[in-house]
Amino acid sequence: xxxxxIYNTLLVAGISAVCxxxxxxxxxxxxxxxxxxxxxxxxxxxxxxxxxxxxxxxSGWHYRTPETRALETDTFQNPGYLGIEQGEEIWxxxxxTEGKSCASCHGDASESMASVGATFPKxxxxxxxxxxxxxxxxxxxxxxxxxxxxxxxKGGQKPLTAYIKNQSLGKPVEVDLTxxxxxxxxxxxxxTYYKRTGQLDLSCASCHEKNNGNYIRADHLSQGNVNGFxxxxxxxxxxxxxxxxxxxxxxxxxxxxxxAFSDELMGLEVYVTWRGTGLSxxxxxxxx
Ligand code: HEC
Ligand code: HEC
Numbered sequence: 001x002x003x004x005x006i007y008n009t010l011l012v013a014g015i016s017a018v019c020x021x022x023x024x025x026x027x028x029x030x031x032x033x034x035x036x037x038x039x040x041x042x043x044x045x046x047x048x049x050x051x052x053x054x055x056x057x058x059s060g061w062h063y064r065t066p067e068t069r070a071l072e073t074d075t076f077q078n079p080g081y082l083g084i085e086q087g088e089e090i091w092x093x094x095x096x097t098e099g100k101s102c103a104s105c106h107g108d109a110s111e112s113m114a115s116v117g118a119t120f121p122k123x124x125x126x127x128x129x130x131x132x133x134x135x136x137x138x139x140x141x142x143x144x145x146x147x148x149x150x151x152x153x154k155g156g157q158k159p160l161t162a163y164i165k166n167q168s169l170g171k172p173v174e175v176d177l178t179x180x181x182x183x184x185x186x187x188x189x190x191x192t193y194y195k196r197t198g199q200l201d202l203s204c205a206s207c208h209e210k211n212n213g214n215y216i217r218a219d220h221l222s223q224g225n226v227n228g229f230x231x232x233x234x235x236x237x238x239x240x241x242x243x244x245x246x247x248x249x250x251x252x253x254x255x256x257x258x259x260a261f262s263d264e265l266m267g268l269e270v271y272v273t274w275r276g277t278g279l280s281x282x283x284x285x286x287x288x
Pocket of ligand 2: 059063202204206207224246
């Protein structure tokens with residue numbers, strides 16, 4: 001709407017690039033530390049893994065307003081926790097022909113799923129591809145419960161994914177690129193990341209690598225890290241899944257966007273998750 005209008009104006013004017021502006025005082029990521037419930041220390045800035053193009057890896061939290069940042073420091077204030085509670089309920093609910101819940105096999109998630117969320121996407125032998133938490137849930141539903149797979153963003157997919165990731169709150173993100181064919185998926189994802197697309201001819205890197213810290217319209221561009229997903233977006237008043245965010249960003253370049261969980265977006269998830277190596281899981285992060 002507003003966005004569309006601005007882009008249309010740019011296109012009408014025959015300008016193919018979006019204008020990025022640096023607003024002097026507030027442009028840099030803010031210097032602040034994130035501690036949740038005065039207890040859980042969150043790593044929001046860290047040294048990059050070898051081969052990373054940036055000098056420092058920084059969470060999107062640093063680019064948000066003081067009010068938005070504050071919401072994440074307190075689990076009672078953070079509206080994303082309603083989704084976490086929903087996820088816990090689903091975890092314990094029997095579904096499917098086998099008469100099982102997630103808890104029937106995995107027990108207490110705070111034990112069985114501690115740190116698990118920080119290691120996705122990971123190589124799945126039987127599916128012979130990398131899976132994210134969403135696809136692992138679907139796998140367990142169809143193969144272990146006799147239940148139907150959730151469709152993208154439907155049913156319990158977002159709350160259950162958020163619940164599992166939240167068990168790793170504060171744990172460092174780490175993807176194992178040595179398993180199976182992970183490296184090939186990483187390479188494919190990297191290609192997607194740098195490929196310019198759409199009528200605006202922008203790549204992920206145009207915004208999140210070259211221009212992080214700058215403003216695009218009213219948005220303070222972050223590095224586009226994924227450690228807070230699913231995130232609670234204040235604009236939309238709900239949890240937003242990672243592939244929804246990817247698709248939104250691609251749509252903003254006025255390109256066709258790939259299907260959720262397509263090979264293209266799974267490769268991208270492997271690569272972008274690696275870019276945030278060492279940041280703490282923040283799920284459910286609060287964003288604008
Ligand atoms: C009948 C037992 C069973 C049920 C029920 C079940 N799972 Fe699983 N789950 C497994 C097994 C076995 C594995 C490991 C091997 C695999 O992926 O097939 C697994 C793996 C996982 C993993 C990956 C763990 C890791 O260390 O990487 C997650 C996450 C998971 N399940 C979530 C769920 C959720 C959420 C539900 C409910 C929707 C569920 N499971 C229901 C048996 C089950
Ligand atoms: C036209 C600029 C633009 C392009 C191109 C773009 N994004 Fe974004 N992206 C944004 C804006 C604006 C936001 C919201 C503010 C922020 O966190 O940067 C955002 C947010 C994100 C976030 C959420 C960050 C967080 O902390 O929650 C992720 C992840 C992301 N983008 C990934 C990507 C990927 C992957 C691509 C390439 C497919 C991409 N973006 C392309 C503008 C862009």
